[in-house]
Amino acid sequence: MSHVSSQPAHGQSPLRTVQVLGGGSAGSSTHVRSLAAGLVARGVRVTVCAPTEVAHVYGFADVGAQHVTVPRSSDPGSVAALRLACADADLVHAHGLHAGLRASLALSGRTTPLVVTWHTRSHAEGARAHLLRLLERRVARAASVVLGTSSDLVERARVRGARDARLAAVAFPAPPRPDSSEAAPVHGPEGPEDPERLQHKARAELGAVDRPLLMAVGSLVKHRGYGTLLDAARTWSHLDPVPLLVIAGEGPERGALQRRIESEQLPVRLVGRRDDVSELLAAADVALLASSWESRSVLAQEALHARVPLVATDVGGIPELVGDAAELVPYGDARALSDTVVRLLADPARRDRLKERGTLQAASWPTEDETVAQVLSVYDELTGARPPG
Template sequence: MRIGLLLAESRGGIGQHVASLVPRYLNAGHEVLVCAPPGTADHFDFSGATVVGQAVGLRGSDVVHAHGYRAGMTALRDRSHLRPLVVTWHNAVITSGPRGLVMRLGQRLVARGADLTLGASSDLVELARSLGARQARLAPVAAPAIPEVRKPSAAVREELGIGDAPLVLTVGRLAPQKDYPTLLSVAADVARGNPEAVFAVVGDGPLRDNLQARIDAENLPVRLLGHRDDVPDLLGAADVFLLTSHWEARALVLQEALQVGVPVVATAVGGVPELVGDSAVLAFPGDAGGLADGVRKVLADPEAAAAMRTEGLQLAAGWPDEDTVAKNLLDIYAGLVATSA
């Protein structure tokens, strides 16, 4: 098959997912074309694929797979030439106001225009169906390869200068979706009873200055570490992984945390509950008190923390890997090509 993969701007999970598909499609003997903005094409390794800058370059593909709403809208502009069309929904629209209204309209158009809609989490599948999708099914993004921890926990902690202090780790772009103001409130709450606890946040983004200003003003035990290349090592040293997002599908950082064996405290949003099952402590989004209680529970109860680690590792062992996800998608493409011939 000649497979066209279409992306909008991405520096995170969506681009990483597509980059994992490309070599597997090529190894299976298929021709692969990738349409992505220059920044995305430069950021990820699409070696072996033909990379084009405009969707018109995907014409002649046997199947086109757009990743995300914006990519789906791009494909619909050339709908007569880019079909059959598969669109994977990786994210929910949580933006409000006129921009959010336009984005939700785009969702509806993409749902009705695609031959098949795939959702990274069950709530996205149900949403697509409610908006008129012809066909919609669950297609989880593959669990990343198990992170390789290279440095001993003690060495990582020494570099951070925290010694034996409890370490609560968060990884994610400093953007509104992640709800870092709630994370800061969790840190303030936990610090009242656990003044030695350290909260470390890996990632950069537009909210950095505002967050740092509040950290300084309230003297919060939070460190903004910026971009790091040693996330597996940090996970290996962490006592708790904390996620405070307003919404996530199957957050890759959560998958990595469970694969390493870090107890998770997270918001019960999007695809998080179905991802973590009973292995994590969950709270409502924005519930700083509930999230703080979860962090305190893990730090105060070693037996509960050990049970969470074991359950998380067992759960992660059953997730589909990148090879399985790529094969399933190829089977989906073949079925669409056969029925549209």
């Protein structure tokens, strides 16, 4: 693998890169923070262009990157601000489709290489789907290299006309802790709390001390498949004790979901956006992922890391992400989902096997060092002829 040295060659200035974030989703923002830290540690100059609120949460400056405020894509001043920020860049790396479009506009008339990472894909119907295809084509063709976080995203980029599309190595770094550079242990009145006690506290708060706890996490939008989860939950009502499904997240579907839960008296709780998702997930008996499409689902990765059995839809990048460490069901099939969950709850040995497989599968995912090394090798290819500074 080619590699950019942490020290610039004699007579060369350090490689200057600009990382561009759009709306700053949790997945792409966490990835950029991790990437920035690794690049800076290897002698690369990094500027992160992102909205102020995203930079505040993810602390790009804390890992040695320069932050330049660039408004969200809907702001008309964002392209002009980005063009200025990229003026002396050797390479620009945009994360996400809208960030890729703005970066390509900002680099118009320049020969600066553009790398675009497609972390996920947008969901659109009708006329919006047509506009989305045009946007994907524009970005795919403008990029020197497209990095897709799942094989189907790589193929999608190729279909849209990418000159060079590759599978991205993406680590699962720890979530940012804005108030602490180190993850501090949780302490109770008498010292550190053990994981079992924390799990019991989480289950007690949710009302699932003496019943199975099922956990789903994600924004409350249509493609997440929460309607299917509620259909499945209706069939669990005959179990004794009745499992409790807890859904953490916010979004436009909340009202409709809550009305269904109340009118059908479903054993489901919507708990909104939470900052203790890791603790809630660790306390669950089974994690559920019902989306119509996912790339590298954060929930799936967190579940396997936390040794929580996962039932997920057999879509997008999920199969290659989880391997044999999860139960996969067809999207939209409430019966298959329900039957799988019921079987798992009745089979502790099967749950234990999934926990062991999850640990092995998680160990096979790229590390942060491997992720940075792959990106550096791409940068090296694209800037190999960079003249001395």
